[in-house]
Amino acid sequence: MVIFSGIQPTGRKHLGNYIGAILNYVKGQDKADPAIYCIVDLHGTTVQYDPAELRQRTRETAALLVAAGLDPERCVLFRQGDVQEHSELCWLLSSVTSVGQLNRMHQFRDKAGAARERASAGLLFYPVLMAADVLAYRAHEVPVGEDQREHIELMRDVAEAFNKRFGETLVVPEGNIPTVGARVRDLKEPEKKMSTTGGTDKGRVYVDEDPASIVKKFRGATADSGREIIVADDKPGISNLIEILAVVRDTTPGEIEKAFEGSGYGDFKTAVGEEVAAWLTPTRERFNEIKDDTTEIERFLQVGAEKARAIAAPVLADVREAMGVGPVR
Ligand code: AQP
Numbered sequence: 001m002v003i004f005s006g007i008q009p010t011g012r013k014h015l016g017n018y019i020g021a022i023l024n025y026v027k028g029q030d031k032a033d034p035a036i037y038c039i040v041d042l043h044g045t046t047v048q049y050d051p052a053e054l055r056q057r058t059r060e061t062a063a064l065l066v067a068a069g070l071d072p073e074r075c076v077l078f079r080q081g082d083v084q085e086h087s088e089l090c091w092l093l094s095s096v097t098s099v100g101q102l103n104r105m106h107q108f109r110d111k112a113g114a115a116r117e118r119a120s121a122g123l124l125f126y127p128v129l130m131a132a133d134v135l136a137y138r139a140h141e142v143p144v145g146e147d148q149r150e151h152i153e154l155m156r157d158v159a160e161a162f163n164k165r166f167g168e169t170l171v172v173p174e175g176n177i178p179t180v181g182a183r184v185r186d187l188k189e190p191e192k193k194m195s196t197t198g199g200t201d202k203g204r205v206y207v208d209e210d211p212a213s214i215v216k217k218f219r220g221a222t223a224d225s226g227r228e229i230i231v232a233d234d235k236p237g238i239s240n241l242i243e244i245l246a247v248v249r250d251t252t253p254g255e256i257e258k259a260f261e262g263s264g265y266g267d268f269k270t271a272v273g274e275e276v277a278a279w280l281t282p283t284r285e286r287f288n289e290i291k292d293d294t295t296e297i298e299r300f301l302q303v304g305a306e307k308a309r310a311i312a313a314p315v316l317a318d319v320r321e322a323m324g325v326g327p328v329r
Helices: 015-031 051-068 085-098 101-102 106-112 119-134 146-166 211-219 236-248 254-260 266-291 294-323
Strands: 003-007 034-040 078-079 141-143 174-176
Touching: 003 015, 015 034, 015 051, 015 141, 015 236, 015 266, 034 051, 034 236, 034 294, 051 266, 051 294, 078 294, 085 119, 085 146, 085 294, 101 119, 106 146, 106 294, 119 146, 141 146, 141 236, 146 174, 146 294, 174 211, 211 266, 236 254, 236 266
Parallel strands: 003 034, 003 141, 034 078, 141 174
Antiparallel strands: none
16 A cells, blocks of 8 residues: 655644644554655745745755654655656646636635735645645555645545546545544634644644743643533634643543543643643654754655655656657557
C-alpha cells in the first residue's frame, strides 16, 4: 500500500497539524510501502508570501517532520517543487476538473473571501495540484485532518473522471482522517479550528513552543459554561481539551472524562497544558538540534526527490500516453 501526504511550509506548525496529520505520517512509515511525504512549497505560492521565508520555512518543516519521527531512509521525504511531475500532472488533470467544482471548495471561498475575483488563479487551482500530488504516486491512502475532507473527495472525483474518459490509469485514493483529533480547535475561539492563518495567536499552540508558554495558553483556554468535564456539542472548548489529552495519553475521550470526573476546569486546563508541553518536548528538542543544518536537510531532500521522481515519472508517462500527449511510446 502506498501512502502520500503533503504539508504546507507557510508558517510554524501547530498542534492541529501535529495531531491531525504528522502523528499519522509517522505511523504510516511502518505500514506503507512506501510512505511518501512532501513539503508543498508550490502550494505555498498561492497566497502572499516572501520568497526567502518560503525557502527557509520549507527546510524547517522538513526538519520538524524528522524531529517528529520521520526517517528519510525509511520513507520518501521531499520538496514538491523539486519534482516537476506534480506541476505537469496538475495541468493534465485540469482537463477533467470543472471550474464549478473548484469554485465550490470551502477552502477557496474562505481564503479568497469577498475579493474572490482578485484571488490568485493558483488558489483556485490548489485542489487540482493536491490531486496531482497524490495521483502521481498512485497512492491508496492520504492521512489528513478533517479540513481536507472536501479536497480528498475532489481528488477521488478527478481520478474517477480521468479513468472513465481515458481508461483505467489512476488509483482512486482514500482519506485517512483520525477518529479523535481530526479537528483540533483554537483554544480561545473553539468554534474555529486551530489554524495557521485563521484563529487567534493565544489560541494557537506551536509544536516548537516553549513549555511555559504552552501551559499559559492552555490555562487561558476558553472554558464553557457549566462544570462538567464531558464531550458535548454545547461544550466545544472542554470537548477540544478532552480530545487533545486523549491523543496525548493514547486513550479514548471517555477515559479522560472518567479520570477528571469532579475536577474543576482550572485544574483540568493546567493538567492538559502540562501534559501537552511534556509530550512535545522530545520533538521540540530534536527540532532545535537539527533545524539549522541546511546542508544535511538539503541532502536528504534531494535523495527524497530522486526517489519520488522514480515513482512519479512512469505514472506521468502512462497519463501522457492515455491522453495522447507527446509521441507514441
Ligand atoms: N486544526 C487542525 N486539526 C487537525 N488537523 C489539522 N490540519 C490543519 N489544521 C488542523 C491538518 O494539518 C495538515 C497540514 O495542513 P496544511 O498543509 O494546510 O498546513 P497549514 O497551512 O499550516 O494548515 P492550516 O492551519 O490548516 O492552515 P490554514 O488554516 O491557514 O489553511 C493537513 O492534513 C490538515 O488537514
